Amino acid sequence: xxxxxNEINQQLHIxxxxxxxxxxxxxxxxxxxxxxxxxxxVRQIVLEMQNEExxxxxxxxxxxxxxxxxxxxFAPVAYLTLTPERVIAEINVTxxxxxxxxxxxxxxxxxxxxxxxDYKDHWHxxxxxxxxxxxxxxxxxxxxxxxxxxxxxxxxxxxxEEKCTPLMRVTLTDITERKQAEEVLRFIAVAFEPQASIIxxxxxxxxxxxxxxxxxxxxxxxxxxxxxxTSKSDIxxxxxxxxxxxxxxxxxxKHRETDIADTKMMLSGEVENTIMPFLQKLKGASAxxxxxxxxxxxxxxxxxxxxxxxxxAANLPSAYQQLTPTQIQVAxxxxxxxxxxxxxxxxxxxxxxxxIHRKHIRKKLGLDNKASSLRSYLLSLTE
Numbered sequence: 001x002x003x004x005x006n007e008i009n010q011q012l013h014i015x016x017x018x019x020x021x022x023x024x025x026x027x028x029x030x031x032x033x034x035x036x037x038x039x040x041x042v043r044q045i046v047l048e049m050q051n052e053e054x055x056x057x058x059x060x061x062x063x064x065x066x067x068x069x070x071x072x073x074f075a076p077v078a079y080l081t082l083t084p085e086r087v088i089a090e091i092n093v094t095x096x097x098x099x100x101x102x103x104x105x106x107x108x109x110x111x112x113x114x115x116x117x118d119y120k121d122h123w124h125x126x127x128x129x130x131x132x133x134x135x136x137x138x139x140x141x142x143x144x145x146x147x148x149x150x151x152x153x154x155x156x157x158x159x160x161e162e163k164c165t166p167l168m169r170v171t172l173t174d175i176t177e178r179k180q181a182e183e184v185l186r187f188i189a190v191a192f193e194p195q196a197s198i199i200x201x202x203x204x205x206x207x208x209x210x211x212x213x214x215x216x217x218x219x220x221x222x223x224x225x226x227x228x229x230t231s232k233s234d235i236x237x238x239x240x241x242x243x244x245x246x247x248x249x250x251x252x253x254k255h256r257e258t259d260i261a262d263t264k265m266m267l268s269g270e271v272e273n274t275i276m277p278f279l280q281k282l283k284g285a286s287a288x289x290x291x292x293x294x295x296x297x298x299x300x301x302x303x304x305x306x307x308x309x310x311x312x313a314a315n316l317p318s319a320y321q322q323l324t325p326t327q328i329q330v331a332x333x334x335x336x337x338x339x340x341x342x343x344x345x346x347x348x349x350x351x352x353x354x355x356i357h358r359k360h361i362r363k364k365l366g367l368d369n370k371a372s373s374l375r376s377y378l379l380s381l382t383e
Contacts, residue, residue: 152179153175294342
């Protein structure tokens with residue numbers, strides 16, 4: 001984002017300087033031009049200062065984003081994002097390790113592929129419940145890894161709108177050890193059921209005597225019960241940490257979007273209120289001079305276009321990177337609808353030379369041997 005803003009600012013500076021040079025070469029009265037250049041220079045400094053502040057803000061936001069991205073990627077639980085079709089759109093590093101596959105091999109696959117057959121109906125009922133009720137729900141599933149090893153997972157999910165698309169955010173925790181502990185406890189309970197005679201107690205139900213096997217089993221049961229409690233406590237702690245991280249990430253994203261929108265609005269207002277009026281005055285002073293008026297119109301259109309894409313990942317600047325400075329000027333005027341003859345007059349060149357430039361531009365943009373209009377293609381890059 002910082003490189004993009006710097007690139008746009010540099011193009012804004014180069015575009016203004018080139019257009020001013022062309023305006024100075026015309027016969028506009030010197031006092032008007034000097035006044036315009038002086039004021040424009042001051043405004044350019046203001047814009048550069050504002051752009052530097054924006055770049056610093058973006059650097060700070062990027063640092064924070066990388067910090068929380070690291071927390072997300074290496075969290076002790078798996079994070080997944082599922083599309084409305086239940087396709088895995090995103091998964092963190094912990095999740096990929098838990099599933100036993102590379103991240104690139106699990107993205108764009110259906111989540112149900114990794115659910116054991118006996119649990120797929122349970123999953124379908126669960127996802128329907130999450131979709132119908134706007135709150136967080138949990139369930140337990142048996143997950144099948146790529147290497148054939150199964151593990152039990154505790155699932156926490158809820159729906160979230162992103163760019164008008166309902167996405168399912170999933171937190172997945174491995175609870176295999178807890179499940180194994182519960183299974184052992186159930187086994188112990190079943191094993192003790194028919195062997196009540198191994199316990200000797202008094203009238204107050206105080207155990208007086210028990211054989212060695214019972215003592216061993218009771219010790220194992222207490223240990224497993226403690227492990228089960230610890231596992232539940234860990235899951236609760238992880239859920240709390242996950243909720244905190246998600247809240248911070250959401251706030252960070254909103255602040256970032258707000259800062260960029262506010263800066264762009266401020267920059268747009270500055271250009272509209274402090275630069276455009278001078279262009280209009282210069283245009284009025286040049287009435288009757290077709291060449292000068294055309295240059296001012298080009299300058300005005302280019303300036304508006306640069307402000308429009310400021311702070312955005314526009315396709316037009318990246319496409320222009322392939323062109324020479326003269327080809328950029330030709331492409332800019334083609335995008336504004338100027339004819340080949342008008343472009344030639346503006347550049348003090350011949351129509352044949354302009355046609356050669358147009359041919360080279362089409363080739364660099366991949367339009368060679370295609371019926372697509374060059375102007376339509378350039379306009380589509382800014383839509």
